[in-house]
Structure formats: C-alpha cells, structure tokens
Amino acid sequence: MTTMAIVCPPRGHFSPAQAGAIELDIYDAVVHSRFRDQCIVIGRETDAPYRDVPFHPVPAQGGANKYPHHVIRALREINPGFIEARQHMKTCSAIAHAFPRTPN
Numbered sequence: 106m107t108t109m110a111i112v113c114p115p116r117g118h119f120s121p122a123q124a125g126a127i128e129l130d131i132y133d134a135v136v137h138s139r140f141r142d143q144c145i146v147i148g149r150e151t152d153a154p155y156r157d158v159p160f161h162p163v164p165a166q167g168g169a170n171k172y173p174h175h176v177i178r179a180l181r182e183i184n185p186g187f188i189e190a191r192q193h194m195k196t197c198s199a200i201a202h203a204f205p206r207t208p209n
Contacts, residue, residue: 107186109140110161112200113148114193115172119160120151127191132158147179173199180204 113119117128124132128148135144135158148154149172150162161183163175173196180188180200188209190197200209 107143108183109144109187109189110180110183110185111135111144111146112176112180112188112190112196113146114191115149115169115196117148117191118151119146119148119155119158120153121155122153123151124155131191145183145185147176147183169193169195172196176200177203 111131113128113131118124119128119131131146132155135141135146138144145159145161147161147163149165154160154162161179163172163179176196177199180203186207188200188204188207190200190209
C-alpha cells in the first residue's frame, strides 16, 4: 500500500505537550485509522513529538513563509501516494503545484 502524508500547519506542534486542535485531530485520525501503518505526519520540528505515530520533522526557521519549501522537500524524500495538508492555504497550494499527479 502507498504512503499517506499528512501535513500539519506551520505553527502547529505535533507533540503531546503542545498540540493544538488541528494536531490533536491529525493524531486521532492516524491512531484510529485502518491505514495507520501507511501514514506519516509532517510538521515543524519539536522536542518531543508523539512517539506512536511516524513523524517527519521539517525545520522551523523561516516561519510560515519558508514552511512550504521545507514540506515539499520532505515530501519529495517520502514520495507519498496521497497528501493531506491542513489549514494553511499557502502550503496547500504549493503542494498542489509541486505534486500535480499526487492526490491531495
């Protein structure tokens, strides 16, 4: 089965200590998904990400303006078959343009 990448918004924290509503929703969706083994979450680097969900950190430097660039680089390494991006139109648009043949 193909890898499914889920992209957190640039100011989110995919960690039990700092997760906001969107990151909690992503975590719950992955943990309870029948496709859990195919999922990977991409988000800004954090000291203590969730340990029971695959996580690919991207650099936090550059803020929201550089975040899409970092995410696209990570997605090219992962080469997922499906991409879901949450709550940041600049990132969503950049991903759609960078991966026109990948469902997102």
